[in-house]
Amino acid sequence: MSLILTYSLGDDLYGLEIDAIQEITENPVLHYVPRAEGVLIGSINFHGQILAVIDLPTLLGFAGDQRDHRHLVLTSEHRSLVLTTSGVERIVNLEMELLQPPPEEHDRPAVRGVIDFDETTINLLDTDEVIKQLEVIFVE
Amino acid sequence: MRIEISYKFIIGFIVVVVSGILVNLVVPYIEGIEPEFRQVFSILCSLVVGLIIGSVFSRAFAGNIRRLTSAGDRIRRGDLSEDVKVDGNRFPDETSDLAKAMNQFQASLRSLVGDIRSIAFRVAGSSQNLSGTSQEMSASAQEVAKTTDQMSKGAETQAEMVEESTRLFKEVAISIKLVASSAKTVADSADLTLETARSGNDMAGSSLDSIRQVLSEAESSGQQMVNFIAQLQKISKFVEVINGIAQKTNLLALNATIEAARAGEYGHGFAVVAEEIRKLADSTTTSADEITSLVELICKEGEQVQSSMAQVIDEMESGREAADRTNQAFSEITRNAEGTRSKASSIAELAEQQTSSAEQITRAIDEIDRVVSDNAAATEQVSAATQEQSAAMEEMAQSAKELSNMSESMLQIVKQFKLVKDQD
Numbered sequence A: 001m002s003l004i005l006t007y008s009l010g011d012d013l014y015g016l017e018i019d020a021i022q023e024i025t026e027n028p029v030l031h032y033v034p035r036a037e038g039v040l041i042g043s044i045n046f047h048g049q050i051l052a053v054i055d056l057p058t059l060l061g062f063a064g065d066q067r068d069h070r071h072l073v074l075t076s077e078h079r080s081l082v083l084t085t086s087g088v089e090r091i092v093n094l095e096m097e098l099l100q101p102p103p104e105e106h107d108r109p110a111v112r113g114v115i116d117f118d119e120t121t122i123n124l125l126d127t128d129e130v131i132k133q134l135e136v137i138f139v140e
Numbered sequence B: 001m002r003i004e005i006s007y008k009f010i011i012g013f014i015v016v017v018v019s020g021i022l023v024n025l026v027v028p029y030i031e032g033i034e035p036e037f038r039q040v041f042s043i044l045c046s047l048v049v050g051l052i053i054g055s056v057f058s059r060a061f062a063g064n065i066r067r068l069t070s071a072g073d074r075i076r077r078g079d080l081s082e083d084v085k086v087d088g089n090r091f092p093d094e095t096s097d098l099a100k101a102m103n104q105f106q107a108s109l110r111s112l113v114g115d116i117r118s119i120a121f122r123v124a125g126s127s128q129n130l131s132g133t134s135q136e137m138s139a140s141a142q143e144v145a146k147t148t149d150q151m152s153k154g155a156e157t158q159a160e161m162v163e164e165s166t167r168l169f170k171e172v173a174i175s176i177k178l179v180a181s182s183a184k185t186v187a188d189s190a191d192l193t194l195e196t197a198r199s200g201n202d203m204a205g206s207s208l209d210s211i212r213q214v215l216s217e218a219e220s221s222g223q224q225m226v227n228f229i230a231q232l233q234k235i236s237k238f239v240e241v242i243n244g245i246a247q248k249t250n251l252l253a254l255n256a257t258i259e260a261a262r263a264g265e266y267g268h269g270f271a272v273v274a275e276e277i278r279k280l281a282d283s284t285t286t287s288a289d290e291i292t293s294l295v296e297l298i299c300k301e302g303e304q305v306q307s308s309m310a311q312v313i314d315e316m317e318s319g320r321e322a323a324d325r326t327n328q329a330f331s332e333i334t335r336n337a338e339g340t341r342s343k344a345s346s347i348a349e350l351a352e353q354q355t356s357s358a359e360q361i362t363r364a365i366d367e368i369d370r371v372v373s374d375n376a377a378a379t380e381q382v383s384a385a386t387q388e389q390s391a392a393m394e395e396m397a398q399s400a401k402e403l404s405n406m407s408e409s410m411l412q413i414v415k416q417f418k419l420v421k422d423q424d
Helices: A127-139 B005-031 B035-077 B095-262 B264-415
Strands: A004-008 A012-016 A023-027 A040-046 A049-055 A070-074 A083-085 A087-095 A112-118 A120-125
Touching: A004 A040, A004 A120, A004 B095, A012 A087, A023 A083, A023 B095, A040 A083, A087 B095, A087 B264, B005 B035, B035 B095, B095 B264
Parallel strands: A012 A120, A049 A083
Antiparallel strands: A004 A012, A004 A087, A023 A070, A040 A049, A070 A083, A112 A120
């Protein structure tokens, strides 16, 4: 059994293990980052730490302007990134044994695996893939 | 020297005797005569003298008698142109007297005939004039008769026309009476209209008052509705606050769950509490959302009510205007009906006056009719009289003609007398 925080990106439902989440922060003061572009929409002061805020729907290429005012602050194991979502849903308890690899025709980006829940499918976010894509963008 | 015939005879006898004696005396002295023939000779001489004297004398006498006779005959034939002339002017005798007397008779006859002739001329002229005049008069009388005939006919036509006029005017009088009664009916109707319009006016006024009252009530209701909606909006503010609290609670529950997970087995109970709190927050949010949607619904309905109310107020306003107009219309009707009533009354009055005038006119026309009838009769009488007169005139003309003819024939008769000797 594992606790998963579900959230929406565009019209899709994604999930992230709460072990990877340090805290859900609401309406943080967003600071401007010089030379920032695209997915980096600013930085916040989180308990004295300056953390970068990444617009996840834009990074993963989801349409729609809807952004939740609640951001996910990841743990330091995940570079302490702050991610925006289209909408934070809830925390659910899932059997991780039911996790399946994404099907061949599945074209959603950064998905570690899929799991059926309550007649919908939750895509588990692959944070390593996210970091890899960010590195691609910012190294270039 | 006047010598009567008897003396002339005696003188002749004496001459013959004297001549016999003288011859007797002379004969002896005459040679050649035988004494035996002297007696015979003297007798012969005496006879010769006597024959000569006798013949001269008797010739003169017979000539005078013949002249007288022929003069008498001439006079008998009417020739008065010549005077009777006899010989023997040297020794006038009874024939001269007779001639003189005949001349005197002829002169007086001549003057008589001349007088008669001139009078006859004058009579003829006068009778011709008379005839002409009487013919003219006859013609004039005929003309007059014709004219009076026409007058008579005209008078008849006039009488007919007057009768027609009387009939027509009686119809007019009836029409005027009808107008009068119609005008009275109109006046009565106008009275009724006036009454109705007044009550309508009152009703319109009371309905106007009611509308005004309803309008003010509707306006106060609208105000109350506005207040109500403002109160509802306050409720939705509170609900927003509650919603915010619920969202915060939800966030806190999420974070608490995360913290509890991090605490591992020790945080399990806390995670359960956090889950319950989250559920509470969710149901709060749901309820708040329901309240919000309910408030929105109420607000929407309230707005609808408000707009309906505004519409009602608008309609009320237009109803009020309509009632105002109705009121004005009734006032107008009242005024018009009053005008109509007064006009109809005056029409009725005038019509009554006209009726009396029409009666007077009818009487006058009747009078005219009578006069015209009298005229017609009189004209007919005149016509008859004129015709009689015309006939008399013709008779008179006839008489004048006869008179003229008579004077003409008299002239003819008188012309038979010849007063002057013909020039040729």
